[in-house]
Amino acid sequence: MSNRNTSDLIEDYLKKILRANDSIEIRRAEMADLFSCVPSQINYVINTRFTLQQGYQVESKRGGGGYIRIAKLRFTSSRSYLSALSHTLGEKISENGARDLLQKLYEEKLLTKREGNLFLATLSSNVLGHYQQEDVLRAQLLKAFIERLGYESEE
Incomplete structure (x- = not known):
């Protein structure tokens, strides 16, 4: 039996996609439906596990057509x-x-x-x-x- 929580599963899902892509764009409500959780849990995962210190840039747009874009930071040196x-x-x-x-x-x-x-x-x-x-x-x-x-x- 795995003792992984929903936040770990959300993080793993997003990082798996980011391994194949430089950035992803998600909708908070759709992610919440996918993982059967509240939208604030999606915010929690993004705010704590996709930070600048961890090598990610997060951009969000609120509203009806809103999205959250997560991009891996790339540097030349x-x-x-x-x-x-x-x-x-x-x-x-x-x-x-x-x-x-x-x-x-x-x-x-x-x-x-x-x-x-x-x-x-x-x-x-x-x-x-x-x-x-x-x-x-x-x-x-x-x-x-x-x-x-x-x-x-x-x-």
């Missing part, structure tokens, strides 16, 4: 990817957001599993939770890390 990532990183980032970002850097082969795990431990709430603005400090550390990775990336 590691340096341009890291630069774009640094610019999209806000003033704050949660521990989960940092984990997603480091996972994407690992998938893009910009850091090793060991490096990612070491940095993730440094960014954890166990370490940064003692500071009043841990999400701000985490974002500053990540920006410095990404900037340094940009110097190391080969062109």
